[in-house]
Amino acid sequence: MTFFNKTSNPAFTNYFFESKNTHEKTMSVTGVLIKSMFSIAIIISISIGVWKLYSDGINIKWYGIGGMLGAIIISIVISVRQHWAHILVPLYAVTKGFFLGSMSVYAHAHIPNLPYQAIGITIVTFLVILLLYQTRIIVVTKKLRSVIITVATSIFVIYIISWMLSFFDISVFIWGISWPAIIFNIVAAIFAALSLLLDFDYIEHHKNKSPKRKEWLATWGLLITLVWLYAEILRLMRKFAIKF
Numbered sequence: 001m002t003f004f005n006k007t008s009n010p011a012f013t014n015y016f017f018e019s020k021n022t023h024e025k026t027m028s029v030t031g032v033l034i035k036s037m038f039s040i041a042i043i044i045s046i047s048i049g050v051w052k053l054y055s056d057g058i059n060i061k062w063y064g065i066g067g068m069l070g071a072i073i074i075s076i077v078i079s080v081r082q083h084w085a086h087i088l089v090p091l092y093a094v095t096k097g098f099f100l101g102s103m104s105v106y107a108h109a110h111i112p113n114l115p116y117q118a119i120g121i122t123i124v125t126f127l128v129i130l131l132l133y134q135t136r137i138i139v140v141t142k143k144l145r146s147v148i149i150t151v152a153t154s155i156f157v158i159y160i161i162s163w164m165l166s167f168f169d170i171s172v173f174i175w176g177i178s179w180p181a182i183i184f185n186i187v188a189a190i191f192a193a194l195s196l197l198l199d200f201d202y203i204e205h206h207k208n209k210s211p212k213r214k215e216w217l218a219t220w221g222l223l224i225t226l227v228w229l230y231a232e233i234l235r236l237m238r239k240f241a242i243k244f
Contacts, residue, residue, distance in 0.1 A: 025212040032203060035219040039093040040226075046097025047104060054105045064102025070095035078220060085216035092220060096227050107234055111241045118234040125229060129196040140201040148198060151191045158184075177239045185239060189232035195225045 054060050074092045078085055104115035132138045162172035174184050203218050 026208045027203075027206055027210045027212055027214050027218065029203065029207050031212060031215040032218045032222070035089070035215050036222050039089060039219055039223055042090060042093035043097040043100060043223075043227075046094055047101030050098060050101030051105055054109075060102050060105060063098045067095045067098030067100075067102065071099060075220075075224075078217070082217055083213070085220060086213065089216045089220045089223070093223065096223065100227065100230065103231065103234065107238055111238060114237055114241065115234060118230060118237055121233050121237075122226065122230045125193050125233070126196060126226065129193055130200065133197055133200045138197060140197050145198060145201075148191060148194050151187070152195055155188050155191065177243045182236070182239050182243070185232060185236045189229065189236055192225065192229040192232050195228070196222075199225055 050060055050063055053063070071092055074088050074095060078088050078092070081088075104118075107114045107118075133140070138144075158172075158174065162174055165172055173181050175181065199218075199221055202221075206214070206218075
């Protein structure tokens with residue numbers, strides 16, 4: 001399978017799904033759903049805890065930074081030790097809980113109720129993309145897949161470069177509220193949503209085929225996309241609220 005037959009999500013690659021064993025249970029959509037709901041519950045629980053810490057006057061800055069770095073490290077480990085996914089994916093959810101909890105708290109502090117609205121829009125977007133995929137209104141073709149992968153990869157590279165430049169006090173336009181920054185954010189949110197199509201497509205093609213333990217990897221992939229989508233929507237709404 002070529003590069004363009006993979007998704008932009010690092011959890012869904014041939015590297016993770018190449019092995020087959022007819023003697024063990026296979027991956028199912030229900031299994032992925034249950035594990036995804038469990039992981040999302042962890043994220044929500046940790047986020048609530050972070051909000052409680054903030055309300056008690058505790059500085060949560062390092063909780064957010066630690067969560068972001070922890071998620072990156074765990075993702076790297078999962079990439080090379082996929083058989084540890086059943087342990088690492090819940091830990092990934094914990095780190096994302098700290099990261100998203102901190103992000104949401106700061107957003108709520110500046111613009112009340114903004115995170116709740118972002119969560120609602122994320123859920124609606126997820127359901128709309130799922131409906132479009134299931135009804136085949138949008139078909140995941142090789143061309144569409146290649147476009148999503150290329151743009152999503154470019155966005156992540158820009159984020160990484162801008163993050164590295166921040167250590168040298170170099171400000172990158174994407175974090176501001178200028179129109180170029182807003183347009184970049186809109187594009188990022190659109191392709192975060194479109195990445196769900198690739199996740200759905202890959203799960204569908206590997207259900208009842210790959211070993212059941214790979215459900216944790218599929219869950220990890222969905223979490224990556226959903227967290228990205230929520231973060232982009234929250235940033236975009238915050239920029240609009242400040243600008244207008």
